[in-house]
Amino acid sequence: MSLFSRIREDINSVLERDPAARSWVEVLLCYPGLWAVWFHCASHKLWRAKLYLPARILSQIARFFTGVDIHPGALLGRRLFIDHATGVVIGETAIVGSDVTMYQGVTLGGTGKQHGKRHPTICDGVFIGNNANILGNIAVGENSRVGAGSVVLTDVPPNSTVVGVPAHIVYRNGERVLITDPHDIKDPLSDALIALSARVEELDDRLSAQDHRIQDRRAQPFAEEEAERSAYRSELERRSAYVSMGEGI
Ligand SMILES: CC(C)(COP(=O)(O)OP(=O)(O)OC[C@H]1O[C@@H](n2cnc3c(N)ncnc32)[C@H](O)[C@@H]1OP(=O)(O)O)[C@@H](O)C(=O)NCCC(=O)NCCS
Numbered sequence: 001m002s003l004f005s006r007i008r009e010d011i012n013s014v015l016e017r018d019p020a021a022r023s024w025v026e027v028l029l030c031y032p033g034l035w036a037v038w039f040h041c042a043s044h045k046l047w048r049a050k051l052y053l054p055a056r057i058l059s060q061i062a063r064f065f066t067g068v069d070i071h072p073g074a075l076l077g078r079r080l081f082i083d084h085a086t087g088v089v090i091g092e093t094a095i096v097g098s099d100v101t102m103y104q105g106v107t108l109g110g111t112g113k114q115h116g117k118r119h120p121t122i123c124d125g126v127f128i129g130n131n132a133n134i135l136g137n138i139a140v141g142e143n144s145r146v147g148a149g150s151v152v153l154t155d156v157p158p159n160s161t162v163v164g165v166p167a168h169i170v171y172r173n174g175e176r177v178l179i180t181d182p183h184d185i186k187d188p189l190s191d192a193l194i195a196l197s198a199r200v201e202e203l204d205d206r207l208s209a210q211d212h213r214i215q216d217r218r219a220q221p222f223a224e225e226e227a228e229r230s231a232y233r234s235e236l237e238r239r240s241a242y243v244s245m246g247e248g249i
Pocket of ligand 1: 015084103128129130145146147148149150161163164169170
C-alpha cells in the first residue's frame with residue numbers, strides 16, 4: 001500500500017469515527033495521533049532494517065512533536081486512531097490490530113517482571129478509553145472496550161467491556177455481567193470483603209438456628225411443663241401399683 005493511499009485511508013477513518021472532525025484538511029493538520037502513526041511507519045521500517053538507533057531517534061522526534069511514544073519495534077495494524085494523542089505509550093512488543101481507537105494517556109506497557117513478549121496484544125476493533133493501562137503479555141479480544149482509567153492485567157475476551165482497577169467485565173456479548181461474588185474481583189479490598197461476607201454467612205447461620213429453636217418453643221409453649229407432668233403421672237402409677245398389690249392382704 002502506497003504512503004498516500006495509507007494517509008487517505010487513515011484520514012477517512014478519523015472522519016468516520018470522530019464527530020468533531022469536519023474536513024480532511026482539518027484532520028491532516030490537527031490530529032497529532034495520526035502523525036504519530038505515520039512517523040511510526042518510518043521508524044518501524046528502520047527497526048526492521050536493524051537500524052535500531054536511527055529508529056529510536058526518529059520515534060523520540062515523533063514523541064517530541066506529538067506527545068505519543070511508540071516504540072519502533074511495536075506492530076501496528078491499519079486505521080489506528082489515537083485521539084488527542086498526548087501521553088500515549090506503546091511498548092516494544094505490543095501488537096495492535098486494525099481499526100483500533102484509543103484516547104490520550106493510554107499505556108500498552110509491560111509489568112516490569114517479564115522478558116521477551118511483555119506487552120499486550122490488542123485485537124481488531126478494540127476501543128480503549130483515556131488513561132487506561134493495559135499491562136503485560138495479555139490479549140484484549142476483538143471489538144472489546146476498555147473503560148477510561150482502567151488497569152487491565154488479564155486477558156479480555158472478545159466483545160466485552162471491562163472497567164475498573166483492576167479491570168473486570170461489565171458487558172459480554174451485549175449482556176450485562178453483574179459481580180455477586182467478591183472472589184470475582186481482585187481488588188485490594190476484596191480480601192476484606194471476602195472475610196466480611198464469610199462472617200456475615202456464619203452469623204446468619206447462627207441466627208437462623210436460634211430462630212428455629214425459638215419457633216419450636218413457640219409451637220409447643222408448655223412442652224417442658226407437660227414433660228414434667230407426665231413424669232410425675234408415671235411415678236404415681238408406679239406407686240399405685242404397689243398400693244393395689246397390698247389390697248386384700
Ligand atoms: C467503558 C465504557 C465504554 C462503557 O460504556 P457503556 O457501555 O455505556 O457502559 P455503562 O455506562 O452501562 O457502564 C456499565 C457499568 O460500568 C461502570 N463504568 C463505566 N465506565 C467506567 C469506567 N471508566 N470506570 C469505572 N466504571 C465504569 C458504570 O458505572 C456501570 O456500573 P454500574 O451499573 O454498577 O453503575 C465508557 O464508560 C468509557 O469509559 N468510555 C471511555 C470514554 C473516553 O475515554 N472518552 C475520552 C474522551 S476525551
